[in-house]
Amino acid sequence: MESNSGGKKRKAFGLVREALEWVQMLSQRLSPTFVMGVFLVYGVGQGFSGSLFKVSADYYWKDVQKLQPSTVQLYVALYFIPWLLKPLWGILTDAFPVRGYRRRPYFVISGLLGALSASAVSLAWTLPPAAALACFIGVSASLAIADVTIDACIAKSSILDRDLAPHLQSLCGFCSGAGALVGYLASGFFVHHLGPQGSLGLMALSPALTIVLGFVIYENRTNDLHIEKQLDDLTKHKISQAVVERVGMAIRSMYQTMSYPQVWKPSLYMLLSLALNVTIHEGHFYWYTDPKAGPAFSQEFVGVIYAIGAVASLIGVLIYHKALKDYPFRNLVFYAQLLYGVSGLLDLIFILRWNLVIGIPDYFFVVIEESATRITGKIRWMPMMVLSTQLCPLGIEGTFFALLMCIDSLGILLSRWGGGVLLRLLHVTRTDFRNLWLAALIRDILRFAILALVFLVPKTGQYEQLLPSEVSQENTTCEKVDHEETLELVPINGKTEV
Template identity: 80%
Template sequence: MGENENGKNKSKKTILSLVTEPIQWLRMLSTQLNPATVMGIFVIYGLGQGFSGSLFKVVADYYWKDVQKLQPSTVQLYVGFYFIPWLLKPLWGILTDAFPVRGYHRRPYFLLAGLIGTVSASTLALAGNLAALAALLCFLGVSASLAIADVTIDACIARSSIEVRDLAPDLQSLCGLCSGAGALLGYLASGFFVHRLGPQESLGLLALSPALTIVLGFVIYENRTTGFHAEKKQVMEIVGMKIRSMYQTIMYPQVWKPSLYMFLALALNVSIHEGHFYWYTDPKAGPSFSQEFVGVIYAIGAVASLLGVLIYHKVLKDYAFRDLLFYAQLLYGISGVLDLLFILRWNLVVGIPDYFFVVIEESATRITSKLRWMPMMVLSTQLCPLGIEGTFFAMLMCIDSTGVLLSRWGGGLLLHLLHITRTDFTNLWLAALIRDMIRFAILALVFLVPKTGQYEQLLPSEVSEKNTNDKVDEETLELVPINGKTEV
């Protein structure tokens, strides 16, 4: 009896700790850091990138399809424009660092991001019969709002990590948890809101995050700087020096070869998402998934992405870059074959229902995509020399975002050339086949990736020595991206 009681007490303590430990952890972060910074992470990462980002993806697809009634190839082209504000992340970072407003580096840019996003989302939701070009500009406004807020909160996180270095991993964990949980909730809720409110009215929910970003701009803690005119000249000199250092660094083969691989691997991965989405929801040619189930599919994909991160963290961190990226790309190509089989409806031939098979296909795609993406992110950080790690990392992320944009536009061109329309999906299987063949062809480019392990130094010693000898003013340059993203 005593042993049973002890076991029950241990179980109760374990369950109780699952509730109390996160609360204690958040309380510790709020105590050692400014609580407004923790609140900012919840607003920008959780509500902004997580919830609003996932809601944006699903609701925008239905908006272009059911309200604007555009062809999938046209929508694919429009979606590519969403990435333009993220291509400009280095510019947003330089603006927040080098050009304060009334002595504040962060507050004005939170306010600007919130204002742009609130106006853009409200216009989309309230304006009837909005022209397609005007709607695209509003979507660009929402994307720009997320990008500017992302860069600004990253600068705040960087400052907190410098001041309290022991909490840097905790801040990253908080960012990842907020983003992942927000995305899961956003995907689950998106189908419900589209069904109940309609795609256009549901876009009004995108105004919630930027509205709270405006509030964040008023309450976030920030010291006011003085002597801006003297500082501005110094900052511009530092920016010029760093641009020259980045150019010299990118010219090393150890840097440009893996950078070229990452760009080509992303750019050649042509996306046919919009054609696939139209086929998903078509009542005649496709499986005719409901709005709620489409949200559930993406939510399952979000969980699969988290599982991919866990697999990489627990199993794959010790493998060499070239071997890991080769097998990850191979698995990614194989996961695309499942998509092709689904379009051909061969799953029904072997007796697997559409609702079950799409879960398998989405999970496989998201897991292998994350296994492919994580080592690229680690490789990017290893390519950054000390002294210019912030600006160089921002440049690499800009290159990667350009590759993603080209993949969207390339997929739109492919859908157009194969005459895949709102109602004609005859050649969708061919588009998927071409996409999968390109995925396998990317394996031939893996020779550009170094054979070194993920903990080994990639850069020549003279590169790091040169940049660390340059003096950097921490107070004026805070562009150290703690958390790299394209994912929109």
């Protein structure tokens, strides 16, 4: 027994040591502060705050606003409008530096927007649904702007060192998964003791850290011809012409890059695979918590369910990182999508309560169902994120990656709206869940139908260059790339410029 226990401890220490060595490798090849920036945006922002926002907002719409699940499903889709505008945020960070800095000011803007929006919905007790929705969209916009800013750095690092592309996506996945785990575990406790609005007030803490990040991060000034330097020798008219020309150049480069088949085909697949994967989450959530028709899970246990999903997402990232990052894109996406469709059948079994027929309790079966869905979903999407970074040309990497993520957000928005329309057509309400199983069945059929579109994904490996070499050369001639553009923390006693 002691030898077995000692072996398990050595194995656990070995895994921890391996993880630390991996982070150390990334820190050496990039910079420690780059890794820290990913942790703050993905771990604290999208992970912790995103999970807390998801649970608190669900209970807010259900218990405070008392809306129908189909209406909430349509409202939630509107959260993705700021993510559809990611190309705009990308153009701003690429083409409109502030005093020579491309990234720092946008962290500050993102933090201010998120903090104000979260505070407003928390402090206003009689907020109309439309005003509450506007605040939630503001929170979403804060996350989107911060995401674009850090993604531009990730995309550029992936282009300059293609061997790091899968590692960087794994780092993002680990950070967001770990943050989501903590957020989901705490969300049920916060909702139970503080209420939905009090929990939403905690959302202001993460944007506050983003504001601090914008002030303490040091970013080398770009070597481009900045607008501020033109003030002494150019008129305002000429400056505006330079701005228009720069934006037009970025748009032309995006159009040219998107015209290549190796770019528009996988982009089309990402859009269709997300749009056809209709989401009926709000119907599930109302059914989860219903004391008559559903299993009547408590607020704390709902948070635990989502926390288990976060752990499963981490496992999915680990499986991808350890075993799947060397497989060709098309093969990996096909089998991952197939498993994702199979995992959806567990959801259907749960809604029909067949798990009780075979003697599996609700509390145990929901763990199986959530874990299978999250693991396969993460494995399904990790290679597509790597592919997205490989499609970005140098010079407009922030703008083009934002465009690809905008395509993803459009697919998610259509998925949410499709799910809301499906719930409404099947008359799934706050108290009537008789047709919820049919909605789940239709969703699962669409997941299997997506397999017919995998031919749009390239057969190449995940380390191979996809874009023609002339694309990057043309973009770099339009805009000289500063290879020393990195993120570093300013020492406490150092000078901070804004």
